[in-house]
Amino acid sequence: MGVPMLYAVLQNFQTDAADSEAIMHHILICIPAYQVLAAQALLSLCPFNTWSSPLKKSNKIRAHWVLHLCAYTMGVIGSVIILSSKKKHFETTHGRLGLCCLTITPLTMLTGLLCLYAYPLRRFCPVKINKLIHVVIGMACFACSSAAVCFGFDKEAFRDWMNERVTNGFIAFTGIVTSILLFNPLITVFRLIYKILNRDCQ
Template sequence: MTVAKVEITLTQRLLWILNLVFHQVVAIVTVWLLWLFFDNFPLENVLMWHMVLCTAAYVPLMAEAIILFAGDNLWSQGLERPKKNWVHGVLLGISIAAVTAGIACEIRNKNVRGVPHFVSSHAITGLVSWLLAFVSIILGLFSWHAQGLKNIARPVIFKFIHNFIGIACYAIGIASLCLGFYLGAFRRLVTDDQLKSLVALVAIITFWSCLAAFKSCYSQLKNMFS
């Protein structure tokens, strides 16, 4: 019995290497940020938990939930599509729970200080991302059962809208996270060069994790009008 030899192209090898680098960058940014938080704030500090929970939600959890559908993503290549959907849903569910808890921490913190809620760009974008996350969950369920809903709309329409709203939720949430880096509580912890490097790395993480989703959106859009 002979086994067919699969030829691996140079492009594929390069994509695997870049994917590996991506995961390393996610790990470095996550560990460094969490170390900054826990090293500079007491555990009972409510604002610290706001930063911890929201950072964990967007950098490792949402990034990994989105990129797992990419064909060159190393850790999810062996998963069948239904299992990928489950893992995607679980990661996003944990992420949204973390964001919800993080926002609740900041609301409590502002109530204690007597500060108005949702007035800064950081707060407004964070709220918009949180609301879009719940919309994305509902659309995700529609997308999962799209075949059963084909009398209402073509399955590709449900999938496109879910994909688009999910990307918007993630991108706006990352924007909120980066805006938060410039606020006093975090800004005092880092130098100017560290801040610039951090924002650049988060931007790279966001772009690379969404790359396959962008391609999927484009393909779905073409199918909608074909």
């Protein structure tokens, strides 16, 4: 996380596409939002996570949605900053993936809200199916955000600032960390599918 933020501060963005300060603020806000807060939101529910494992289940859930809400708020702010300074939007893969994040995240929050009230709503949608939908959408959102970061690294300006090998290393590292972070939710998905297929949907 530190390197792209350092890049944002040190780099003098000479581009007609967007204002230099807007690009800097976009990076400084969106990187912590998606790579720190969203990651911690995922980890808060992991049974092996250091800071959240001593918490009660209700507090873990509370931490999960608070972190997620903060991440989304910052993500929206960072996106609005860059959008307001550009005339053309979503022309790059980085931008399109960012748009996907902004689009998917409200669905994640909505399904998360439904999960909180899953038991009273079980007549309309079984609890485990509700949770499965939430986890799958959440994983897709986090994967999109990480992919957007990787395509941000892949931009020519960043490659020129670092170098090819280091940039490729950052992309690989981001992919590896993302895979690790998504491992526990993936296990949850398989567990839920198994229970659903065994008609244990209550």
